Amino acid sequence: MEKIFKRGESLYDVATHYCPGCGHGIAHRLVAEAVDSLGIREKTIGVAPVGCAVVAYDYWNFDCSEAAHGRALAVATGIKRVHPEKVVFTYQGDGDLAAIGTNETIHAANRGENLSVVFINNAVYGMTGGQLAPTTLLGQKTATSIEGRTKKAHGYPLKISEMLALLPGVCYIERVSLENPQEVLKAKRAIKQAFENQINNLGFSLVEVLSPCPTYWGLSPKESLDWIKLVMRKEFPLGRIK
Amino acid sequence: MPKIIINQDKCKGCLLCVNFCPKGLIKKSTKLNKQGLNFVEVDLKDNCIGCMQCAIICPDCCIEVYKE
Numbered sequence A: 001m002e003k004i005f006k007r008g009e010s011l012y013d014v015a016t017h018y019c020p021g022c023g024h025g026i027a028h029r030l031v032a033e034a035v036d037s038l039g040i041r042e043k044t045i046g047v048a049p050v051g052c053a054v055v056a057y058d059y060w061n062f063d064c065s066e067a068a069h070g071r072a073l074a075v076a077t078g079i080k081r082v083h084p085e086k087v088v089f090t091y092q093g094d095g096d097l098a099a100i101g102t103n104e105t106i107h108a109a110n111r112g113e114n115l116s117v118v119f120i121n122n123a124v125y126g127m128t129g130g131q132l133a134p135t136t137l138l139g140q141k142t143a144t145s146i147e148g149r150t151k152k153a154h155g156y157p158l159k160i161s162e163m164l165a166l167l168p169g170v171c172y173i174e175r176v177s178l179e180n181p182q183e184v185l186k187a188k189r190a191i192k193q194a195f196e197n198q199i200n201n202l203g204f205s206l207v208e209v210l211s212p213c214p215t216y217w218g219l220s221p222k223e224s225l226d227w228i229k230l231v232m233r234k235e236f237p238l239g240r241i242k
Numbered sequence B: 001m002p003k004i005i006i007n008q009d010k011c012k013g014c015l016l017c018v019n020f021c022p023k024g025l026i027k028k029s030t031k032l033n034k035q036g037l038n039f040v041e042v043d044l045k046d047n048c049i050g051c052m053q054c055a056i057i058c059p060d061c062c063i064e065v066y067k068e
Helices: A024-040 A052-058 A073-081 A094-100 A104-108 A160-164 A181-199 A221-235 B016-020 B053-057
Strands: A001-006 A043-046 A063-066 A086-094 A116-121 A170-177 A204-210 B003-006 B026-032 B038-042 B065-067
Touching: A001 B003, A024 A052, A024 A086, A024 A116, A024 A181, A024 B038, A043 A052, A043 A221, A052 A063, A052 A086, A073 A094, A086 A094, A086 B053, A094 A104, A094 A116, A104 A204, A116 B003, A116 B065, A160 A204, A160 B016, A170 A181, A170 A221, A170 B016, A181 B053, A204 A221, A221 B016, A221 B026, A221 B065, B016 B026, B053 B065
Parallel strands: A043 A063, A043 A086, A086 A116, A116 A204, A170 A204
Antiparallel strands: A001 B065, B003 B065, B026 B038
């Protein structure tokens, strides 16, 4: 019998520390599949964030670096400038890329650094206990907005992808979702496109992935996927932004 | 006939595969694995159509799909 779906070479055969139903597991696999399909495992360097995915380098079978909280794009800039022949990407959550690292994110994009970014948006701070993140939806209950996010107290959800799309150094931005197998396949194509852009020296590419966090949304894994489809997509519409 | 093999030690029992299997072949087990979680198991393997939906949605890459 022929094996038509298996774990690729870029993903170590180990159990992850993520909660049941967490989208990080799927996103890690999509990155590994994109690297394998382009045959660039030997020259890929990933930069892991601070957040739930802080030990992503334990799961990927290619070179990785760790960065201080929010500084993944600054570290990636250094790596790419010293090793322009390598394929360098960052993997960051919303607390990392859109909160503490907003400065680094905007300036790396504005410089048009030839990097790929996988941005996992799950609308909460997962690692520290489900607090309100910049991307938390209005009305969403979190550990630090127990009555739900309000525009008066917390402002509006931050649409970092739309903001970055205004910058001339950015070549590709797409928002994808992990809500069902069809959307997962679209997410895989988008991540592969971001790597191809870098190989073709086109500039800064970012893929925003709407990812479930069942634990801090207080929902079952399947309900979390439905919540992305019915609620989160209204605030963060899918599709190519630039 | 296509078939799937589930790595039951790595399965965390999120049941996403159960929800997306169009043939309803995957079920939650009453047994526990090494992690102390209810893993999933397949019955009626002969009806598997090899659509890979379970494997694509699995967050822990526990499912391998085989086809003739």
